[in-house]
Amino acid sequence: MPGFEIIGKEEKRAVNKVFSEGGVLFAHGFEALRKNFHIRQFEKIFCKRFNCRHSLAVSSGTASIKIALKAMGVKPGDEVITQAFNFIATVEAIVDVGAIPIIANVDDSLNMSVEDTEKLITSKTKVILPVHMLGVPAEMNSLMQLAKNKKIKVLEDNCESVGAKYNGKFLGTIGHAGALSFDFGKVITTGEGGMIITNDYKIDKYCREYHDHGHENNPKLPRGKDTRKIYGFNYRMTELQGAIGKVQLNKLNFIIKENKKRYNALLKGLNNKFLLRKIPKGSNIIYDTLILIVKNKNLRNKIVNHLKSKGFGTKNLPDAIEWHCSAYWNHILSKKQVSRSKKTKEKLETAIAIPVWLKKSLNDYLQLGKSLKNI
Numbered sequence: 001m002p003g004f005e006i007i008g009k010e011e012k013r014a015v016n017k018v019f020s021e022g023g024v025l026f027a028h029g030f031e032a033l034r035k036n037f038h039i040r041q042f043e044k045i046f047c048k049r050f051n052c053r054h055s056l057a058v059s060s061g062t063a064s065i066k067i068a069l070k071a072m073g074v075k076p077g078d079e080v081i082t083q084a085f086n087f088i089a090t091v092e093a094i095v096d097v098g099a100i101p102i103i104a105n106v107d108d109s110l111n112m113s114v115e116d117t118e119k120l121i122t123s124k125t126k127v128i129l130p131v132h133m134l135g136v137p138a139e140m141n142s143l144m145q146l147a148k149n150k151k152i153k154v155l156e157d158n159c160e161s162v163g164a165k166y167n168g169k170f171l172g173t174i175g176h177a178g179a180l181s182f183d184f185g186k187v188i189t190t191g192e193g194g195m196i197i198t199n200d201y202k203i204d205k206y207c208r209e210y211h212d213h214g215h216e217n218n219p220k221l222p223r224g225k226d227t228r229k230i231y232g233f234n235y236r237m238t239e240l241q242g243a244i245g246k247v248q249l250n251k252l253n254f255i256i257k258e259n260k261k262r263y264n265a266l267l268k269g270l271n272n273k274f275l276l277r278k279i280p281k282g283s284n285i286i287y288d289t290l291i292l293i294v295k296n297k298n299l300r301n302k303i304v305n306h307l308k309s310k311g312f313g314t315k316n317l318p319d320a321i322e323w324h325c326s327a328y329w330n331h332i333l334s335k336k337q338v339s340r341s342k343k344t345k346e347k348l349e350t351a352i353a354i355p356v357w358l359k360k361s362l363n364d365y366l367q368l369g370k371s372l373k374n375i
């Protein structure tokens with residue numbers, strides 16, 4: 001379930017508080033007019049919650065990917081390997097820093113294939129960018145080992161699986177940095193927004209400066225006299241989003257717990273009738289989506305129509321496959337990358353992603369599972 005299902009009273013109170021404190025909506029300065037720095041507090045509790053050294057709130061998940069790539073030193077002509085089941089944002093971020101996107105196929109977990117990624121590494125590869133799709137971790141152990149051997153950095157796109165873990169570590173904190181999204185459809189939301197998390201001081205420092213016009217935010221100087229070493233851009237979040245983010249983060253445990261109950265009720269109803277997406281060993285998933293693998297096209301259509309008629313719908317597969325599979329992206333990728341994505345397209349065409357909604361009850365999911373079993 002996404003955070004927008006339980007947004008309301010608490011978030012409204014937090015927004016009102018920002019106005020009653022003086023209405024400063026900007027992250028920096030205006031000390032005389034404000035009582036709090038909500039974005040900085042959001043970042044602080046984020047570090048505690050996810051056990052990482054640095055968190056930087058930015059304007060979107062897409063921005064978080066782009067800024068982190070720049071911080072990792074990706075330059076025009078470098079290659080960045082990402083995956084064919086994805087959201088278009090990673091490819092846009094890679095292209096926007098002047099680098100060349102290289103597309104790895106996915107395995108039965110529907111996340112980055114380690115085997116395929118290894119084949120794609122060249123002397124130009126600067127970063128591997130695995131994407132933890134729809135609540136489930138990529139095989140991070142093998143990917144980290146691969147990157148270490150080749151001295152390549154790893155940026156985790158964890159826009160879709162905030163709160164999930166792999167071998168006891170939160171996704172986004174295993175690679176050199178993690179990029180998270182709080183857009184309106186994500187696990188927790190601030191409307192638009194993102195976070196870059198890392199344990200690397202240098203990466204954090206670059207991101208912090210770059211997202212704020214190069215400002216070093218020197219505490220000894222007023223902002224107007226602040227120092228700079230690099231040029232940047234404006235990818236800042238607003239205080240309203242920071243205030244909402246703190247509230248939504250508090251709801252994350254509840255969201256995952258409630259997801260799990262519904263997910264398990266659905267599994268119980270299905271009673272092993274269908275093949276499922278593979279979940280890597282050592283994963284703690286967030287149970288927001290259950291993916292069935294159904295190779296028979298007629299049966300697949302029947303299931304998708306059933307999900308639609310019962311008000312559950314599907315989550316990207318198949319309804320938005322065009323935005324989530326690089327085989328469709330000939331407007332931004334080379335012919336070669338589009339063509340090698342076809343293998344993933346074939347796999348994704350057998351997948352049906354069932355969303356887990358809070359507004360539906362455990363019994364709704366149990367009954368859905370039973371009706372699908374008998375379809």
Ligand SMILES: *Cc1c(COP(=O)(O)O)cnc(C)c1O
Nearest residue numbers: 060061062087089159160181183
């Ligand atoms: C949502 C998403 C993004 C982009 O996040 P925005 O906040 O919408 O810019 C990037 N990657 C993946 C996998 C996503 O699902």
